[in-house]
Amino acid sequence: xxxxxxxxxxxxxxxxxxxxxxxxxxxxxxxxxxxxxxxxxxxxxxxxxxxxxxxxxxxxxxxxxxxxxxxxxxxxxxxxxxxxxxxxxxxxxxxxxxxxxxxxxxxxxxxxxxxxxxxxxxxxxxxxxxxxxxxxxxxxxxxxxxxxxxxxxxxxxxxxxxxxxxxxxxxxxxxxxxxxxxxxxxxxxxxxxxxxxxxxxxxxxxxxxxxxxxxxxxxxxxxxxxxxxxxxxxxxxxxxxxxxxxxxxxxxxxxxxxxxxxxxxxxxxxxxxxxxxxxxxxxxxxxxxxxxxxxxxxxxxxxxxxxxxxxxxxxxxxxxxxxxxxxxxxxxxxxxxxxxxxxxx
Amino acid sequence: xxxxxxxxxxxxxxxxxxxxxxxxxxxxxxxxxxxxxxxxxxxxxxxxxxxxxxxxxxxxxxxxxxxxxxxxxxxxxxxxxxxxxxxxxxxxxxxxxxxxxxxxxxxxxxxxxxxxxxxxxxxxxxxxxxxxxxxxxxxxxxxxxxxxxxxxxxxxxxxxxxxxxxxxxxxxxxxxxxxxxxxxxxxxxxxxxxxxxxxxxxxxxxxxxxxxxxxxxxxxxxxxxxxxxxxxxxxxxxxxxxxxxxxxxxxxxxxxxxxxxxxxxxxxxxxxxxxxxxxxxxxxxxxxxxxxxxxxxxxxxxxxxxxxxxxxxxxxxxxxxxxxxxxxxxxxxxxxxxxxxxxxx
DNA sequence: CTGAAAGCGCTAACAT
DNA sequence: ATGTTAGCGCTTTCAG
Numbered sequence: 001x002x003x004x005x006x007x008x009x010x011x012x013x014x015x016x017x018x019x020x021x022x023x024x025x026x027x028x029x030x031x032x033x034x035x036x037x038x039x040x041x042x043x044x045x046x047x048x049x050x051x052x053x054x055x056x057x058x059x060x061x062x063x064x065x066x067x068x069x070x071x072x073x074x075x076x077x078x079x080x081x082x083x084x085x086x087x088x089x090x091x092x093x094x095x096x097x098x099x100x101x102x103x104x105x106x107x108x109x110x111x112x113x114x115x116x117x118x119x120x121x122x123x124x125x126x127x128x129x130x131x132x133x134x135x136x137x138x139x140x141x142x143x144x145x146x147x148x149x150x151x152x153x154x155x156x157x158x159x160x161x162x163x164x165x166x167x168x169x170x171x172x173x174x175x176x177x178x179x180x181x182x183x184x185x186x187x188x189x190x191x192x193x194x195x196x197x198x199x200x201x202x203x204x205x206x207x208x209x210x211x212x213x214x215x216x217x218x219x220x221x222x223x224x225x226x227x228x229x230x231x232x233x234x235x236x237x238x239x240x241x242x243x244x245x246x247x248x249x250x251x252x253x254x255x256x257x258x259x260x261x262x263x264x265x266x267x268x269x270x271x272x273x274x275x276x277x278x279x280x281x282x283x284x285x286x287x288x289x290x291x292x293x294x295x296x297x298x299x300x301x302x303x304x305x306x307x308x309x310x311x312x313x314x315x316x317x318x319x320x321x322x323x324x325x326x327x328x329x330x331x332x333x334x335x336x337x338x339x340x341x342x343x344x345x
Numbered sequence: 346x347x348x349x350x351x352x353x354x355x356x357x358x359x360x361x362x363x364x365x366x367x368x369x370x371x372x373x374x375x376x377x378x379x380x381x382x383x384x385x386x387x388x389x390x391x392x393x394x395x396x397x398x399x400x401x402x403x404x405x406x407x408x409x410x411x412x413x414x415x416x417x418x419x420x421x422x423x424x425x426x427x428x429x430x431x432x433x434x435x436x437x438x439x440x441x442x443x444x445x446x447x448x449x450x451x452x453x454x455x456x457x458x459x460x461x462x463x464x465x466x467x468x469x470x471x472x473x474x475x476x477x478x479x480x481x482x483x484x485x486x487x488x489x490x491x492x493x494x495x496x497x498x499x500x501x502x503x504x505x506x507x508x509x510x511x512x513x514x515x516x517x518x519x520x521x522x523x524x525x526x527x528x529x530x531x532x533x534x535x536x537x538x539x540x541x542x543x544x545x546x547x548x549x550x551x552x553x554x555x556x557x558x559x560x561x562x563x564x565x566x567x568x569x570x571x572x573x574x575x576x577x578x579x580x581x582x583x584x585x586x587x588x589x590x591x592x593x594x595x596x597x598x599x600x601x602x603x604x605x606x607x608x609x610x611x612x613x614x615x616x617x618x619x620x621x622x623x624x625x626x627x628x629x630x631x632x633x634x635x636x637x638x639x640x641x642x643x644x645x646x647x648x649x650x651x652x653x654x655x656x657x658x659x660x661x662x663x664x665x666x667x668x669x670x671x672x673x674x675x676x677x678x679x680x681x682x683x684x685x686x687x688x689x690x
Numbered sequence: 691c692t693g694a695a696a697g698c699g700c701t702a703a704c705a706t
Numbered sequence: 707a708t709g710t711t712a713g714c715g716c717t718t719t720c721a722g
Binding site: 006051052053054055056058059064066074075077080081083084087091096097098099100101103115117118119120144227253256257259260263282283285286287288 | 432444604
Binding site for chain 2: 714715716717718
């Protein structure tokens with residue numbers, strides 16, 4: 001049991017009666033160290049379980065080998081998948097991940113950025129809180145020369161690499177599928193107006209209606225992106241003079257609320273009303289019926305985001321133009337929609 | 346825009362024509378610095394946005410101000426709640442959190458521990474993977490003089506502080522509630538045998554049966570802790586000559602599978618069969634009917650775990666005996682069980 | 691009241 | 707082939 005803190009190069013050097021720099025070189029198999037001392041050193045290092053002190057290394061190299069991660073809410077399946085993707089790639093590349101949740105609070109997001117900068121992380125991955133409308137904190141990171149990659153919730157105003165999901169395409173596919181199963185009056189429960197993902201998903205929805213020659217009806221577009229509200233909104237929708245025969249929601253949780261309400265109203269899914277969510281979260285697999293939804297590929301988004309950052313970290317000359325990578329979506333067909341031609345899962 | 350890396354004490358000192366050590370003292374309002382230089386220094390520091398370099402501080406103080414966190418799977422609601430609890434307390438105490446997922450793999454858990462140790466974290470919070478049966482990696486952390494707190498998945502063999510939920514009590518309460526609503530044949534879907542939480546929850550179940558004068562029936566205890574299996578097991582249970590009138594599952598996801606199967610069999614919840622889960626995960630609030638479940642208080646567990654660690658970090662003299670803190674559970678009454686006396690939510 | 695020096699652990703020039 | 711020196715940014719004696 002050695003409690004004396006950890007063994008240092010100096011300790012090894014003293015024990016062997018040689019200079020610390022020799023030990024250092026021997027440890028990394030530097031060519032101009034003799035075979036014999038190299039062996040001696042490595043053996044002793046193993047014996048004493050020598051680990052290089054990363055803090056000393058960081059100080060010298062001015063590289064912390066730490067990536068900062070700012071995430072809205074880790075409890076959401078999509079975001080935790082993103083974290084997994086980030087982690088896996090980061091560790092393979094020898095980076096550690098320091099994590100901060102904003103909990104959808106702008107102030108916490110700002111604080112997280114400041115802490116991360118002052119922790120000297122080498123780069124930051126960030127997805128903004130729903131509240132965020134001002135970007136000074138992000139520009140401040142950039143001013144410090146620290147590269148940033150934004151993922152999922154991104155803003156055109158900020159000059160960084162970005163990764164998003166193809167929200168437009170996802171929505172488009174979802175609604176086309178509904179149309180192909182014979183639905184004529186397709187409603188959309190959308191996210192908060194002004195948010196990129198809201199707008200893109202709504203556009204995809206509208207485009208799909210047009211391409212399928214279905215007329216759009218303002219009454220069928222409702223801003224509602226959470227479970228609680230959806231209980232009310234669904235009832236209102238279904239009580240319209242001409243109620244919808246399908247509903248496309250901006251996320252799975254909202255779809256769950258819709259489903260619950262439809263059941264309570266005695267309506268069957270998908271026979272009376274078809275339903276499509278967005279995210280392919282765990283929940284979508286356990287509802288009754290299971291939920292057709294758009295797969296956002298969170299894990300892959302995480303991988304892409306960190307890879308973009310690592311690339312930036314390699315190319316110190318920041319001449320490379322910023323990249324906006326868009327992840328393709330899949331429509332996962334389940335039991336909340338009727339069959340068109342093929343059916344799966 | 347200064348890209349020259351960050352400003353250092355030396356930079357400030359040079360600009361002011363004084364010594365670095367003076368700047369250092371002025372910055373921390375050391376008593377023997379004159380009012381005037383103190384002001385000058387602080388002003389310049391603000392102007393240049395000076396932040397102390399935490400890496401240099403770490404090297405000097407031999408304290409990284411980083412806590413390591415090893416977690417099985419962040420995608421599970423319970424664990425992500427734990428993370429939130431840890432985060433919030435850690436940051437208030439000025440610590441950063443470095444996170445590693447084991448993804449339920451023993452090897453990854455071991456690697457995580459090693460990386461964390463070599464990253465010189467000041468303490469480690471760990472919940473073991475389902476595979477873990479050997480604890481050398483944890484003892485190695487301890488040998489390095491780094492305090493460990495185990496949470497949720499803990500082992501008696503290891504001498505550390507621990508936090509667990511009162512699994513016995515949670516199960517006991519759940520089953521007593523079922524009994525109080527008139528259920529006579531209560532089945533239990535249990536976790537993998539040999540795991541602490543499995544055994545405790547099963548004991549709670551058995552004890553509750555006994556205290557309510559219900560006879561136990563081996564056929565009603567099935568090892569099944571996931572969605573997929575539950576689809577089969579439920580059918581088998583309900584096809585018994587004397588089928589259960591209530592089912593208590595080891596987690597919410599499993600309960601969801603049970604519910605789905607019951608619906609498909611034309612059985613109503615709770616009129617024909619009552620159902621109680623364990624975790625109070627998001628899912629339990631969106632099933633139809635909503636699921637009565639045991640609240641595990643993940644957030645609080647996280648807070649408790651990190652607090653135990655911080656306490657240990659304060660008391661360097663490790664004379665304090667190890668603490669095993671047990672978090673009380675609540676039964677959350679929802680619509681998958683009948684009403685006894687009072688009903689809520 | 692202020693400054694010079696030393697050292698945390700490590701490595702890269704630069705000797706020898 | 708090995709050793710010496712210096713310095714990454716900071717603080718803490720210890721001298722002035």
